[in-house]
Amino acid sequence: MDKAILQVKDVCKSFAGLRASYNISLELYPGEIHALIGPNGAGKSTLIKQISGELRADSGSVYFGNKNISGLSAAKRAHLGLARTFQISSLAMEDTVLQNVMLGALGSRGNVFRFFGPVLHDKELLDRANDALARVGLDQQAAVCTAELSHGQRRQLEVAVALTLQPKAFVMDEPMAGLGGSGSRQLTSLLDKLREEAPILLVEHDMDAVFALADRISVLVYGEVIATGSVDEIRGNLEVQRAYLGEEQ
Amino acid sequence: MSRERQINIALVIVLLTVPLWAWIKDEPFTLTLCTRMAILALAGVGLNIALGLGGLVSFGHAVFFGLGGYTMGILASHAQTYSPLMESPFLIEGTKSMPIIWLIATAVSALVAFLIGALSLRTSGVYFIMITLAFGQMFYYFAISWPAYGGEDGLSIYVRNGFPGLNTLDPVQYMVLTYALLGIALWFFSRLANSSFGLTLNAARQSPGRVQAVGIRPFKVQLFAIVISAAITGLAGALFADLNRFVSPTMFSWQTSGEIMIFVILGGVGRLFGPVAGAALFVFLEHQLGGLSEFWHIYLGLILLGVVLFARGGIVGTLAESGLKRG
Incomplete structure (x- = not known):
């Protein structure tokens, strides 16, 4: 082995x-x-x-x-x-689904300290985030507020965030x-x-x-x-x- | 166009019309009130970065407001007596130039915020509020007991500091200057809120464990937020001192911290124009009710109570969401 x-x-x-x-x-x-x-x-x-x-x-x-x-x-x-998912969802509930996966993509790329460019226009991060959403089947929900997701969808989102880390x-x-x-x-x-x-x-x-x-x-x-x-x-x-x-x- | 945006535009129109009217009617006192509003709003925009975006309930933002004020006071007092701040090892002289004072005020506030933040962020919740309050009180009592710059009596500056190309003693010109700075700060805030940094700061407020799990230390992000927040509030402090041509330990007091927080909460925590709406209402009430009774804070308290109990999003938040159906 x-x-x-x-x-x-x-x-x-x-x-x-x-x-x-x-x-x-x-x-x-x-x-x-x-x-x-x-x-x-x-x-x-x-x-x-x-x-x-x-x-x-x-x-x-x-x-x-x-x-x-x-x-x-x-x-x-x-x-x-090393990517972990949580037993109790610890997503940013006020943010949209997309913002949650963007955070993952951002974390894995590094370079958080950018103060001007709108993060949601960052092509590289967007691609990675959308890709992760598509893989868990949440691509239709990207713009939805996370608090409005069903319990099951939140579990999927947990996995999607972990995916963006390309662990x-x-x-x-x-x-x-x-x-x-x-x-x-x-x-x-x-x-x-x-x-x-x-x-x-x-x-x-x-x-x-x-x-x-x-x-x-x-x-x-x-x-x-x-x-x-x-x-x-x-x-x-x-x-x-x-x-x-x-x-x- | 979102409803919040419509409200923001309406607010801008009102806040530009009032001084325009005052200028045409030649009402310098109203212009001074507008200037006061803009400066207090600027202090609130600073706090709104830490409190609104970062969820960091700093009860010590008077430290930075006061540091800005004393930076102006100390530099200008040395300039007006022609005595240098220090002569050895190198010469530092006072100055009456606003741009230089602003630069030093923001730098000093940012530096102190870095130290206070690094210590305070080891705690959270009630302890964070208490430790920031404690730092505020430390600065307050230091300012009272330090005789070199007026101690308890404060420090008067006889002539307002200068800005290249402007006559700052003219109420209109000084008002335009403070409006411009407020505008820049608002622009900066809106960029920041939508940036990589803003996204991370926002997530760190809601779920620090999540931020850590994607490989970012929330501490670093929050510390930086406090530093930026303090720099803006420090700039407001320098402007405030220049408006009154007077600095006193009151700028460091916990009441000042509370008032800055009230602007943000009244207007709407985390909303771009929250502190502007809050400061405008505050100055309006202070002027209208203050004329009726010196205990006008009672009414302010009642309004604040109403906002906290029934309108959690503050003025801007409540108006923005009143038209939408809530899920």
């Missing part, structure tokens, strides 16, 4: 004695979707935040490419090509959260195609989506990875069934 694009090594994090991450190690290889599952409170979001840079690990390190990025800010990590890897925190059947299927087929472009570390509760998409699955329980393997391996793993799947089904 190729070299891992994203590698988490022995990461530990606790909050006031509460263990949120304990010796977590996992890899994300080119071309794969690596799903991270686990019951509520298992520490999935905490791990995502340590990967994206919003939280610092107490110990252990995160490698991106060959670079140790453990000490970098979230903005720097994003700039290196080397995606980290997605529950992109399907709150989506209905058809919305979920639509996003599943989008992510399915996306893995060719850049691998995805996918935190997800929707098991249909996980089993349909994942090349590999890691199971997180009480801050520890108790198993990593293919879909079939995880399905057959008794410990996983006891800790997680059995609980929910």
